[in-house]
Amino acid sequence: MLNLFQYDFVIKGLIAGLFIAIVAPTIGVFLVLRRYSLIADTLSHVSLAGIALGLLLGINPLLTAIGATTISSVLIDKLRLSRKVYGESALALFLSGSLALAVVLIGLSHGFNTSLFNYLFGSIATVTTSDILTVSILGIAVLAVLIIIYNELLFITFDEDSARVSGIPVNAINTIFIILAAITISLAIPIVGILLISALLVIPTVAALQYKKSFFPTILIAQLISAFSVIAGVIVSFYFNLAPGGTIVLISLLAFIITQIITSK
């Protein structure tokens, strides 16, 4: 049997994958509880436009994706706060708008190529050393900021009005949080790909919520499920020659189903 750890790309994929596995559900818990799951989908489509731009200009697409999602996340938040359009409509504008922009940019760079396919569905095999650096530095930065605003964000997530009245700077914290979500989504691209990112944010969280623990243990369980899914996904996809992004998401779905069976007893 092949030893998968003798392959450099597997090690790189696992390291980047584990960073994402820890950060994504931590953001995901807050997104799910605030009924913001759709933002993850929207921002992942925005990141496609960012990637297309990066490919066209010859810049590292991960960086252009982070730029595009961060700027869009702030604009979505502003549009939502202005109450000129409904929250969901703001998301729909960005989702379809960025997809349209991505298609045009891809057309300009003369159509589909393999690297674009990798970005759509993830490709652990092509994770570079510079990707690992970006993912680990920004991943740790996201977690650090999240720890700083954790208590305030928890209060806002539970009861935004009371938090506001008690003097918590709700708008500022919300903006910081949505930027963290945007960065996290971009970082997850090399691992699961644009089309499957929201799964990594949402599925471990939804599974962890079934255990009915208090807030912090719920986050830990979500991280555990997500880390397990990424490791198992990489190993299984390596030995059975499957697409890693899809395998990771399918394993996390399996974890959710097992959780349902355990917790319904």
Add this chain to the structure above:
Amino acid sequence: MNADHTKNIIEVKNVSYSYITGSPVLKNINLNIHKGDYLGIVGPNGGGKSTLIKLILGFIKPQEGTINMLCQNVAYVGQKATDFDQKFPATVRDVVSMGRYSTRGLFRGLSKDDRKMVEDAIDQVGMSDFKERLIGDLSGGQQQKTFIARALAQHPEIIFLDEPTSGVDQPSQEQFYKILRKLNSDLGITLVLISHDVDVITQEVTEIAAINRDLIFYGEAKDFVKEEHGIKFIAHHHV
């Protein structure tokens, strides 16, 4: 704390408000909330009492008039049934601890003193046996007590309560009002209670503001009941 009922802590002056379409919801409202008051804001649904609270708390801005907040530390207990997710993964202690978050800077966990204030607040509402329970697993009355404890942990000068007893059973309601009386008389906390349930409120609070677009009555609760328009108000708007 010393209750000085002559000191204004909130001043509402000539405030009018209308939503984008239609006629004004509130017209030329004037009222002062004093330190130590136990004010009940009553009125029919759609009469503008929730709008007035949103204005005072700064969620919306008045088109005319001014609102002066002369107090620093304000707590808010919203409508229980609509305000929170019953599946939210938080224990009673988690929820009450939130009352301490606004008083500390970022990057600081709760101090020993903060934790003690949280425990004290839980004790004061009689929820000590339920500290580790998930908020969604509690009865409506217990949830409401938890929210009061969260407000208390904040050590506020004033607590606003918006229809706090909706969805809470009768015995729990009585307990709930007993806790509120204690907070007002023993701790001197100013309370503002919004309710459509005129009968109950008039027996609990010391001041009444009756609002139906205009400020129909503002004064002591016992005068409201005695006066003719108070009786009419109850007769017409009893829900």
